[in-house]
Amino acid sequence: MSFEKLIGNKKVKRILNNIVESNNVLHSYMFIGKTGIGKKEFAKEFAKSILCNEEYKKPCENCKSCIGFEENNNPDFKMIEADGKSIKIDQIRELTEKIVEKPIISSKKVYIINDADCMTKEAQNSLLKTLEEPPEYAVLILIVENESKMLNTIRSRCIKIEFNIIEKEELKLYMNNISDNILEACEGSIGKLNSILEKKEMYEEIENFVEKMHTYNALDILNNAEILYNNKEDILEILDYMIFLLYKRILENKSIRIINIIEEIEKTKKRIISNSNFDMSIDNLLFNITDNM
Ligand SMILES: [Zn+2]
Incomplete structure (x- = not known):
């Protein structure tokens, strides 16, 4: 399983693996945790696995869906990111219009909303209807750092997956020629570590x-x-x-x-x-x- 190549958060890996292997994918997930600890990478692997057409060993890396995913060209997948400082209602409207169209190469359709906590109130409200009555093939993954910025009505409809910061020892396995001081200064964030490494x-x-x-x-x-x-x-x-x-x-x-x-x-x-x-x-x-x- 390809979560293995991601650093840290063993518990999350187990949970996501179980979801994929048991084929028990629900409609909406909220990935919660500090910036820079790999939530987006986990979400992408999760999406790829959900979309894979192979029955066993997802993602297979060989099916049309997996190949399309790697080439950023899978029509059943979309990542929504902030336009400037926020995610605006127009972006969510586009999502709600497109999500009702049936998947093309996969049996599911996955949307990731990165930094979903920077959705405007209007955008969140506009997403609500989709969360309440999602098409049967649709899966939404909301990535958030600050859960309190999300409307309660949205929070209550998502399965929460909590991410932890990455332990110094785990970072050390990933980067071995770095001083302990730098490893501590990056506070368990791969994002911060990478920017320090530059x-x-x-x-x-x-x-x-x-x-x-x-x-x-x-x-x-x-x-x-x-x-x-x-x-x-x-x-x-x-x-x-x-x-x-x-x-x-x-x-x-x-x-x-x-x-x-x-x-x-x-x-x-x-x-x-x-x-x-x-x-x-x-x-x-x-x-x-x-x-x-
Ligand atoms: Zn596949």
Whole structure:
């Protein structure tokens, strides 16, 4: 079964596997959990399995439906995503018009609504009728982070599948040349991990700077702080990562001065957000770090 290649959420894998294998697919599911932990990938595999025409071992990867799915060309599948910041009523109207047309190459028809919690109230209301009286072949998968943004009437009609963040050890299996700090900083989110990995060198340099900071004198600090001066675009991310690393250090050896440094970094973030002179803000931060060493 192809859920195996997805990371984490073993319990969800079991549940979805059972649904597919027992051929007991209901009309509407709500996949709930934090952003970046793989809900969309799970939903796509689930959809592909539901649509597969093979009786055993779904998805078979060989039938017309599976092949079409892989080529983004399965007429019985559609993914609806936000148009700008929200999913609008027109998008849902289109869904409700199309869903009544019978499936073409599969025995089912699957719609995924990604970030369904950004549907406008009107869009949600317009979806309600389909959820109340779905065509017998239709399956809807709503992916949400914040369930409380969904109308109760919608929530009550969906089978809820809850996703957990991914454990550090599981992420480690997926990525083995990553520091423990980075694995912890991504808080169980593959999405966040991937975005950190795009800037891996920057993250490693910050780690190095924070790690050696306490051995530096004022001049060393200045000489090693290029990472701060040269990354204006990413500075808030850098400062957040510094704070994260420093908090970890407090847990390890309870230094009070580290708290002062964290406060200085927080102040620096505010200065930068309010458009203070960039270099001066960094100068000032480094001066304060030296002062607290
Ligand atoms: Zn198939």
